[in-house]
Amino acid sequence: MSETGAVRLIETLVSEGVRTVFSLSGNQIMSVYDATIGRDVDLIHTRHEAAAVHMADAVGRLTGDPGVALLPAGPGHCNAISALYVAMMAESPVVVLSGHAPLDQLGTGAFQEIDQVATSAPVAKASWLIKDPARIPTDVRRAFEIAKAGRPGPVHLSLPEDLLKGQAAGKSPDLSESTENAATTADEVSHVLDLIAAAERPVILAGPGMGRGGRWKRVVKFASKSGVPALPMMSPRGVNDPWLHEAANCLAKADVVVLVGKKLDFSLRFGGSPPFAADVRFVQIEPDESQLRDDDRVVLRIHEDPSEVLEEMTSAVTENQDREWRKEVAAARETVPGEWAALRRLNAEPIHPLRVCAAVQPYLDVGAMFVSDGGEFGQWVQAGLESPPRLINGPSGAIGSAIPMAIGAKSLDSSRTVFAFVGDGTFGYHGMELDTAIRYDLPIVVIVGNDARWNSEHQLQINTYGEDRTVACELLPSRYDRVVRALGGHGAIVEGAGELEGAIDQAVASGLPACLNVRTKPVGAPTLLR
Incomplete structure (x- = not known):
């Protein structure tokens, strides 16, 4: 037929x-x-x-x-x-x-x-x-x-x-090809483990594909058994990702860096010093042969699926190792600037992004999903909120994806509350996808950090040219909440920090795709790397 x-x-x-x-x-x-x-x-x-x-x-x-x-x-x-x-x-x-x-x-x-x-x-x-x-x-x-x-x-x-x-008569030919790389040898696995064992401060950096889901679980399993700290590298800011908190400054102490599906690219400043020590040694476990670097600092290159290599490495580690270094990196990841605690409580206008984080975190603590765009507001919420898993704009550095990504996430689990964090500039890319969310009954909560400007570019201009030479970054303090209400969703303006918790509760309880238009302070993104 x-x-x-x-x-x-x-x-x-x-x-x-x-x-x-x-x-x-x-x-x-x-x-x-x-x-x-x-x-x-x-x-x-x-x-x-x-x-x-x-x-x-x-x-x-x-x-x-x-x-x-x-x-x-x-x-x-x-x-x-x-x-x-x-x-x-x-x-x-x-x-x-x-x-x-x-x-x-x-x-x-x-x-x-x-x-x-x-x-x-x-x-x-x-x-x-x-x-x-x-x-x-x-x-x-x-x-x-x-x-x-x-x-x-x-x-x-x-x-x-x-x-x-047209008609597609007949049986489809079997034209499949193998996607497998050459198998990792036992000598290569032993070499990696020997380098780690001889190092005082080894660290694993996982690429975006290795930093989530089952692949990240394999990273964590090996890290736990070997005592080697592991950090996911998901942000376009790379080693300066504010989510890393003080752990970013541990990279300069590392003597061996195992790159598990992580490209030695701009996000790692190409392995330069700083942020890494001048005598650091790199190990690449890399599925893409073209990414293997001809560099004296790369002492071992393995062309294989990193997830499979990690399985072999985990099996080959015979004893659980408890390194103080791993505890040091974990503690650094939990350490943020002292003034952040006060900013999370600050009831001032316009509202600091960390105050927004304080209001949302209780929802994430009970399973809500975190989706964030880039930009300065996005960097603050990425630094100030904890939620596994987390969806961010990623190494592309592009903005505009958070609202549609939140809808995609909601389509997987309609019972889960999904928050999308966007700047006011970002809202202009795909704000109309809230119409899609309304049509398909996918109630996400969009929190707009509205500082009436393209703040990333504004901060770059200030830092590069001076405050008196900023140009073409201004936006209107537009009522994006009214746009969403006109579409049939829930919308509200939040101008005072004391209004945040109640507005978030109402948005979630509405059962509608929602937009909270929050008047935020136009502050530059946090930088913790020294």
Whole structure:
């Protein structure tokens, strides 16, 4: 029996365990929409293509399985390129399916015909055009494998309109390829353990893909057994990530740094001194061979899935080791500047971001989800709130993802309270996705730190050029809460610190997607690295 390519696509997604696809409609993918009718898969229809990818990104980060975004061709596909970059830098497994101009019209100036494979290639682990409808199941499964293997990341497939609408007779060929690296040798594992044993102050730095979910559990398991402190590196500020607190200053003391799926890149200042000691030695356990550095300070390079190497290392460590150094780093991670406690209690106007943290933390303590954008307000809440797991903008340094990511997180567990923290500049990117949240009854709570400016750029200008040379950073103190109320959600303005707790309680209790527009003090992000 023959089936259309679109039907085979949906059947394959269902067989991969996909129950939600994030999408924005377009001509080339209408056959896929039709194929979802009566199937056990839901479409969440967004207001912007990038938002669909951000939502899929949240699913990928939280579950470890690829989130799926379905996009129209041409300009719709291009609208999502920045979100693909965010997912790639966060090492998030995502599969992006884009409609495409018909195969039989390629090269003729077809409607919305562009080279989508080429546009996606720099921001994806793999990108290709499917040319045979019989290959749809195989290629989609292959995309899922690639997205999860080694260093997780996004994969893009373009699906021509005529391929989706046409008949896909016959059995799909088995064209799968191995995604495995060469097996780690016992000598390599022994070498790593010998370096760690000989070190006085070893430290493990985990990349974004290794810093969450089951992979992070493997890091923690080895750290506990070996007595080596481990820190996740998730932020574009890298070694200056304010979430690290005083632990950032422990890096200068480390004599051996084991990079577990962590690139030796800008976020580590390329391993330079500072922040690391001049005589530090690095070990790279790296799934991407191109990231292995030809550097005298790198004394061991292992090309393998870090998660698998950690399993072998954990098995090879025979005794639990209790290092004082690990306790020192853990205590430093719990240490914040002394004045922060007073700022968390400060009832002043405009409101300090740490006062917002104090009001929200009780919800996180009982299981609420933390999603944060970048910017100065985002950096403060990342530093001032504790919540595993946590979704942040990631090493891309991009802003705008928090609202759609919060919706993606909520779609996984409707019973869990989800907070999204954004600056007022950030709200402008995807504020209309609160319409999506309203339509799909996904009540998230968006807290806008409204300081009426692009504060990150404002602070950069002050630090670089002086306070009398700031330009083009001002915004209006707009009523974003009223925008959300107009859409049918809950909205409130918070101008006094004493109003925070009550406003948060009311937003959660409303059962509606909510926006709390908080008048915040325009302070620069915290910097703890000395």
